[in-house]
Amino acid sequence: MTLWDRLLELDRRWIFLGIALAVAIPIITGYALPQGRPAPPTVRLFQFVEDLEPGDVVMVAFDYSPSSMPELHPQAYAVVRHLLQREIRVLSVSLNPQGTALGREVLAELAHELDAEDGVDFVHLGFMPGGSQVILGMGESITRVYPNTPDGRRTADLPVMEGVRNYDDIALLVDFAAGNLPFSWIAFAGERYNQEIAAGITAVMATDLYPYLQSGQLIGLINGLKGAAEYELLLDLDPVEAPGMLGMSAQAIAHLLIIVLVIVGNIAYFASGRHRRR
Amino acid sequence: MPEVLPATEIFGVSVEIIGVWLAAFLTLAIFSFLYQDNPVYKLAEHIFVGISAGYGVVITWHEAVIPLLINPLFRPEQAGLEAPNYVVLVPGVLGLLMFSRFVPRYDWLSRWPIAFVMGLYSGLTIPSSVQGFLLPQLHATLLPIWPGVEINAWTAVSNFLLVTGVVCTLAYFYFSREHRGALGAVSTVGIFFLMVAFGAGFGNTVMARVSLLIGRVQFLYHDWWFPHVLEPLMQLLGG
Secondary structure: OOHHHHHHOOOHHHHHHHHHHHHHHHHHHOOOOOOOOOOHHHHHHHHHHHOOOOOOEEEEEEEOOHHHHHHHHHHHHHHHHHHHHOOOEEEEEEOOOOHHHHHHHHHHHHHHHHOOOEOOOEEEEEEOOOOHHHHHHHHHOHHHHOOEOOOOOEHHHOHHHOOOOOHHHOOEEEEEEOOOHHHHHHHHHHHHHOOOEEEEEOHHHHHHHHHHHHOOOOOEEEEHHHHHHHHHHHOOOOOOOOHHHHHHHHHHHHHHHHHHHHHHHHHHHHHOOHHHHO | OOOOOOOOEEOOEEHHHHHHHHHHHHHHHHHHHHOOOOHHHHHHHHHHHHHHHHHHHHHHHHHHHHHHHHHHHHOHHHHOOOOOOHHHHHHHHHHHHHHHHHOHHHHHHHHHHHHHHHHHHHHHHHHHHHHHHHHHHHHHHOOOOOOOOOOOHHHHHHHHHHHHHHHHHHHHOOOOOOOOHHHHHHHHHHHHHHHHHHHHHHHHHHHHHHHHHHHHHHHHHHHHHHHHHHHHHHHHHHO
16 A cells, blocks of 8 residues: 555545644634734725714624524624623624524623613513514514513613614624625615615624625625635734634634645645556 | 512532532533433433423413413404404414314324415415525526726635536436536536535534533533532642
8 A cells, every 4th residue: 555545545534633623722822823914895884983973773683593602702892892892782682593692692792891781772672583584573673573682671761762763774794704694684674664784693604795795785795704714903902812813823723724734635645646547 | 469589509509609510510411422321311311301391381371472462352452453353363273273183083283283284384485495596596697707997806716616616517417318428527526516515514514513521511610510529629629
C-alpha cells in the first residue's frame, strides 16, 4: 500500500481530532488573528441602525433555538446592544418556542449592562405560534396579536408601545433565524406591508438569502459567526469580551486545516490512480 | 397567593453549577458519537428530544393558549376585555379536534382542522410566493449589462455574470429537449454556475458547523473546565 493509499484509508476519527485541536488550541491559548474588513451586507445593517433617530422602534425576532446559539446569539447581542446604545426602542418577538427564552436572556443581560428599562426602552412580547399568521396579524395590530406580555402586563399600556400600532410604526425588523422564517418575514411583512427587513442567519442559510439582498428585499444580512464578529468590530467592542471575534481565530485555523485536507485528499486521490479505476 | 420562587440550591449545591456540569456532561456525551455510537450518546440524544418537545408544549401553553384562549374565555379582564369573547371557541374547538387522532373511531374529525390549516396555508402561500419571491427576483434579474451613464464597467460585468448565470442555469433545468448543440453548450455553462453555488453553499456549511463546535468548546473551556475543574484543582494543589 502506497502513502497515498494510506492517506485515503485514514480513519476519519483522526480528522475529527485534528479539527477539535484546531478549534480548541486558539480558544485555550487566547490566540487572536487580525479581523478582516466587515462585509458590505453587515455594514449596510450597521449603517441603517446608525441612521435611525433615538425613539424610533425596531422589532427584533428571535427565531432560533439553542442548537444555533453559537452563531446567532453573538449576532443578537451585537445588534440589540447597538439599538439600546442608540436609545432605539426594541420590541422583541419569537416565532420559535425555544427562541423566547434566548431573547429574554439577551434583553435582560444588555438592559442590566446599559441601564435600559423593561417596558420603557424595550419589551419582550414572547412566543406566538402560527408563523405567517402572526406576521400578517402584526401588520394590522401588534397589540391584538400580543395582548399581554409573557409576564402578564397589558402590551397596549406599556410606554415602549406609545405610538406603535403596526409595521407602519416600525423602522426596521431584524430576524435572527436558523430556519425558513426569514422567507416568511420577507413575503408577508416585507412585500405586503413594505416593512424594511434585515436578517441575522446561520451560515448554512447564507446562499439562500443573498438573492434577497440583491433584490433589495433585505436591507442587510449578518452571516453566521463571521457576521457577528464583523458587527462587533463595527461597534468597536473589546475583542476579548466579544464572543464573535473570540471565535473567529479558531474558525480561521479550522478552515485552514480543512483547505489543507481537501487539497491533500485530492492529490492523494489522483496520485494513487483511483480516478483511473472508476 | 404567595409567589413561588424557583429553587436556587439542590442538596446545598447551586442550580447554576449543577446546570453547567449537566450541560458539560451532555455535550461530551454527544461528542462521544464521533468515536463510535454508544449508550451514553443515545441517552443524551433522547434527553434532548424529550426536553425539546416538553419545553415547546409548556411555552405554547403559557405564551399562547392561556393569553389567546383561556383568558378571553374565563378571565376577560386579563385579556383587556369587558366580557368573555366566545369567538375564540371556534379555533379552540378546531384545535381540540386534533386530539381525536387518539380515538380511532373518531379520528376522521381531525381532518377538519387539517383541512382548515391546509386551505389557509395554500391561500397564503401561493400568492405570496408569486408576489414575494418570483416577481421581485425576476425584476432584480432585469439588469442593464452595457456600461454607460447609469452603470460603470464593473457593475456591467457583475450584471452580465448574474444574467448569464440565471439564463444558463434555467437552460440546464429545461428537460423538454435533448441537451445538444446550442442548448447543450448553454446548459454546460449552467452546470458551472451551479457548481459555484454548491461550492459557496458547502463553504458556508463548513463555516456553520465549525461555529457550532467553537460554541461548545468555548462553553466547555470557559464555563466548565476552567472555573469548575482547573481552578479548584489549582487552588487545592496550591494550598
